[in-house]
Amino acid sequence: MENQINDNKIILSCNKHGIVEQVFLDTVSLLENIKLPVGLHGIVSPMSIKDLGRFWLAIHEKSMEENTVLTLHYNDKHHNYTFSGYLLKETVLLCGNSELTSTEKVLEEIMLINNEQANQIRLTEKKVSNLKNEVDDKEMNEAFLNDFTSLNNELVNNKRELMRKNQKIELLNKELNAVNENMKTFTYSVSHDLKQPVRMVKSFLTLFHKKYGENLDQDGQKYINMALDGADRLSKMMADLLKYHQSSNVRTTELVDLNEVLLEVEKILQNEIEVKNAKISRENLPTIKGSSTGLIQVFQNLISNAIKFIPEGRTPVISINLVEDEANYTFTVKDNGIGIAENHRKEVFNLFKRLNAPQQYEGTGMGLAMVRKSIERMGGEVWLESEVGNGSTFYFTIKKSVES
Template identity: 75%
Template sequence: MENTTNDHKIILSCNKHGIVEHISLDTVSFLENIQLPIGLHSLFSPVSIKELGSFWLSIQEKSIVENTMLTMSYNDNHLNYVFSGYLLEETVLLCGNNEISATEKVLGEIMQINNEQANQIRITEKKVVNILNSDENKEISEAFLDDFTSLNNELINNKRVLTQKNKEIESLNKELKAANENMTMFTYSVSHDLKQPVRMVNSFLTLLHKKHGESLDPAGQKYLNIAMDGANSLSKMISDLLTYHQSSNLDTTETVDLNIVFLEVKKILQNEIEEKNALVTSEKLPVLKGSSTGFFQVFQNLISNALKFVPEERTPIISINLEEVDTHFTFKIKDNGIGIAENKKQEVFNLFKRLNGPQQYEGTGMGLAMVKKSIERMGGEVWLESEEGKGSTFFFTIKKSKVAQN
């Protein structure tokens, strides 16, 4: 199926687990023979799966996300849609169409109005010059009056349109504010409504292990240990997810001495450093404007990973270096760990992405996602260079406009 229809739209109603429960609108009958419920990933082309995952996480985080291009695929048919997503309590609405979103239309129309005004002024100026260069002086007054009356009427009409568009933008801002408030309430709910039952499950499993663990046969002991590990992992994931969400609200205007941040991180990781006899060094770092919590998360996660992901027979060596150019600082955190495969370099920054099994290295796969979010929140970029078996170097930038003034 080719995208030939001038105006086609689709609205999917999903639960929070990514299951499509209802098709509210399908103007080209793209999914007319589908059986519901169905997993959302089954309706999209493999080339859009990564974008679909990021789009879905953004909806959960922001409640409203607009203008994401995705390719739907069903029964060997394909359609390109610009999707917007809306989180409405327990339901996620995905609205796709072949037109730009309302927000883009508003901005586009505003730019068109401004361009039309500029063109009208230029046309009027040319008319005035032509009249002044002619002998028809008696028509000057009438020409001025007609042209500027027309222009004034246009400006009044355009002002009226701009006022309406400003109201629409204000309405969108109110919706965004409400979405942020809903996300704050969701965070509170996760913190208090989910962590408590997980702690209770963990406590009872621990108690069961202490009192009756020895009386269980080997298979029973194995299952009990798996359940305890699962409860512990779930508790860590909830805590990390809360930390990840809270990083969106970091104050990025603090004055932060990165040398102090580095020393504090080394102090917290002292046991791991001493156990592995690791060498962790840094050259002198600048004082910047940013988030002390954000920088702390960045240094702690990168250094902790460098200590964790290293072969047992190898002594960890971790160094922090700095390059200064005209516009920004580039920080380099280098290790001699297990390294990362070339085709996995971008995946490591995704939410809950683990490249190694929990049997090899513990963790929830949230650390590098937090690093990326914190750096981008402070206006920087983050990337890595790596070679399997030889270690990795993580880079991140901070603009010089963030340098604190003494």
């Protein structure tokens, strides 16, 4: 083994897996031509491997370990060093000296390496001996400045990218608002401006049927009745479409007594209730913030459907209940009707979606679409559970604080 030269020093930067990534100081040029990265086990003498293992574990357990003698070898050169090790985030700094030196002296030398590592080492200094030193090396300051400039440039670039994305989102929102306004205008035009032509078609078909109906054969009678039925259903669809459009323009912050809402709905549906002898039960309901018009539409459509979609010979039974928590009112409207198959439970809330033939149950397929729109306008959700043949339960929530 070669004789030791007094005060030889070596400082290595490793990752947490024991791979040497940088050689900061090597006074005897032991690792002068070594190719990095390299594993510690590749430069530590076999006779020191066990000591290296204990040393490495101690560093990870205690964040630092001192005064461990290891023999390094490379290109037939061997040197003994007394090592101290420091765990700095993801980096392990190994400081070796041919003499047993104080922690303070080692730390002073480390601080001349790199400003970023120096900052980390100062944190360790406080734990070890509360030393405070300033870095005045020009190259280290330049390295710190370069790092700071790079970080600042990255932040500026990120800010610019965020601004570009925000501008794109703002543009998309404007386009979406324009599309929504166009759709509202189109919906209103279809449902309002076309009512008169449809009434005219229906009126002339009725007059034609009265005047010439007796002269038509069986097929002619069938065709004229189908035309009248189509005109009638088209008229109802446009009326419902107009209601759907108008439901977008209601206030949603009124104080609404739900008991009065249900009394109004029962008056509107009085004839249907009496014809089917429907039984409606409900508990006392609260006064909430929402839309009076919207809530009338919700309960009117749900109760009307419960009365309409009932098997032949069965008496409609409808119950209305409320569950309350800190954030929401959750309402249930339960019926004993024909039920809805599982694969149709979401699509029934779509515009003009009908699951039954018009000859079997009348309607335009707009009712549940208006229910969903009214509930969502008030910040809530609507869904259903059902069993085919045994009825459905509709759930909807209203937030306790609805902002306009």
